[in-house]
Structure formats: structure tokens, C-alpha cells
Amino acid sequence: MQRAAASACEQFETVFLCQILESAGFGRMERAAGSSDDASEDSTQRSVFSSFVSTALAQSLVASGGSGLARELERLLGDELSA
Numbered sequence: 001m002q003r004a005a006a007s008a009c010e011q012f013e014t015v016f017l018c019q020i021l022e023s024a025g026f027g028r029m030e031r032a033a034g035s036s037d038d039a040s041e042d043s044t045q046r047s048v049f050s051s052f053v054s055t056a057l058a059q060s061l062v063a064s065g066g067s068g069l070a071r072e073l074e075r076l077l078g079d080e081l082s083a
Helices: 002-023 039-063 069-082
Strands: none
Touching (some): 002 039, 002 069
């Protein structure tokens, strides 16, 4: 049970950090002048790539200790479960 809670907390922190990174514009790519004629397809591809970049960075941050959010949530959940 404790490992499942820790995993859920890490996943939450990953999603949270990913949202912060995307909101800050991290990984956003500008369209190169004269690139694709199909702007909507190009935009979709850039959006998907940017999402992958943000997710990968968020996962790396959490794996290396993150912001401490997962640890704090896990501690709070542990307190609630033991009460």
C-alpha cells in the first residue's frame, strides 16, 4: 500500500511539473520560416513534440528528487492512513 501511494504521489508531481513547464512555454518550438506549407499539421507535430519534451523533463526532475511535492504528499497520506 505504501509503495502504491508513493508511486501515485510521484505521478501527480510529474503531471503537475509538466503543466508548469508547458505553461511557462518550455519546449515550445517556433515554426521555421519557409518550412511546411500545411500549418495545422506542422502545429500539431510541434505541439506533440513539445509535450514529449515537457513530460520527459518532468519525469527526470521527479526521478532526481523533484520539488519535494511527492514526498510531502506521501507524508500527509501516511499521516491520514495511520490516523
